[in-house]
Amino acid sequence: MITVAVTGAGGQMGREVLEAVADREDMAAAFAVNRTSVPPIAGTTVEDEGDLPRLLEEHDPDVLVDFTVPDASTRYVEACADAGVAAVVGTTGFSDAQLELLADAAREIPLLRAPNFSRAMTAFRDVIREAVAALDDYDIELSETHHNRKRDAPSGTANDILDDIEEIRGDFDRVHGREGDQPREGDEVGVHALRAGDIRGEHELLLAGNHEVLTLTHRAESRGVFAEGALDAADWLVGRPAGEYDFEDTV
Ligand SMILES: NC(=O)C1=CN([C@@H]2O[C@H](COP(=O)(O)OP(=O)(O)OC[C@H]3O[C@@H](n4cnc5c(N)ncnc54)[C@H](OP(=O)(O)O)[C@@H]3O)[C@@H](O)[C@H]2O)C=CC1
Numbered sequence: 001m002i003t004v005a006v007t008g009a010g011g012q013m014g015r016e017v018l019e020a021v022a023d024r025e026d027m028a029a030a031f032a033v034n035r036t037s038v039p040p041i042a043g044t045t046v047e048d049e050g051d052l053p054r055l056l057e058e059h060d061p062d063v064l065v066d067f068t069v070p071d072a073s074t075r076y077v078e079a080c081a082d083a084g085v086a087a088v089v090g091t092t093g094f095s096d097a098q099l100e101l102l103a104d105a106a107r108e109i110p111l112l113r114a115p116n117f118s119r120a121m122t123a124f125r126d127v128i129r130e131a132v133a134a135l136d137d138y139d140i141e142l143s144e145t146h147h148n149r150k151r152d153a154p155s156g157t158a159n160d161i162l163d164d165i166e167e168i169r170g171d172f173d174r175v176h177g178r179e180g181d182q183p184r185e186g187d188e189v190g191v192h193a194l195r196a197g198d199i200r201g202e203h204e205l206l207l208a209g210n211h212e213v214l215t216l217t218h219r220a221e222s223r224g225v226f227a228e229g230a231l232d233a234a235d236w237l238v239g240r241p242a243g244e245y246d247f248e249d250t251v
């Protein structure tokens with residue numbers, strides 16, 4: 001039985017993770033914490049996030065799963081490093097300085113961080129890499145659409161897709177939206193972030209050239225997709241040596 005600690009338990013993803021843990025026979029919730037007080041979720045009492053170091057020591061969970069905000073995630077992962085507990089992080093929007101702190105922590109514990117735990121996302125990124133390599137002179141635009149409460153833009157997934165494209169095409173300008181007299185330049189990728197309603201997460205890459213258009217789209221239809229992927233990643237991570245891993249390592 002894998003015991004799972006959940007941070008950000010009162011958030012949209014934290015709730016999904018606790019519900020997904022309750023649905024799995026191979027996992028049990030060790031404890032859950034949140035910044036503000038919330039009632040029990042999926043039968044687990046939610047404790048104060050300030051108690052995390054003590055709770056890690058007392059319960060010694062196999063793994064902690066975190067979907068919160070970069071500041072909090074960094075603190076939580078540092079607490080995991082102190083306690084020797086593996087961590088799976090789905091939070092997006094980290095600064096370079098925060099990523100360095102996470103890398104430091106990963107010298108002590110196995111740490112798996114990914115901006116998108118949907119199972120089809122790995123295949124989607126493979127298809128994108130193939131299309132971008134094959135259509136090397138086509139214009140590219142990337143758009144992502146999320147719910148109206150999302151804080152970071154562009155999404156973590158969009159940033160990873162842009163990095164994938166850069167590995168194939170070399171350096172280009174990332175043009176975030178367009179306004180006024182701003183025709184497209186050759187070496188650029190337009191990046192567009194849409195926020196509306198409760199859209200779970202859509203990413204679309206458009207390639208155009210030679211009088212034709214190719215669009216590739218991934219659409220997550222439920223947050224459960226991300227929660228289940230994060231728990232599959234947690235299952236894979238437990239028992240691994242210290243180091244930084246990503247979701248693609250698990251497939
Ligand atoms: N990797 C993936 O597959 C996915 C990643 N994400 C990412 O996960 C993250 C969370 O998303 P989501 O659940 O939708 O967000 P929510 O806003 O619903 O939840 C955020 C959580 O973080 C907590 N929080 C906010 N600020 C602080 C703080 N300063 N200190 C401590 N805790 C804090 C909130 O606590 P409180 O309740 O007290 O406000 C809440 O528990 C985002 O970065 C998002 O991009 C989302 C979906 C999938």
Ligand SMILES: O=C(O)C1=N[C@H](C(=O)O)C[C@H](O)C1
Nearest residue numbers: 092115116150155156157201
């Ligand atoms: O905030 C969200 O909701 C999501 N964020 C992730 C990201 O920033 O890439 C992944 C997913 O699309 C949902």
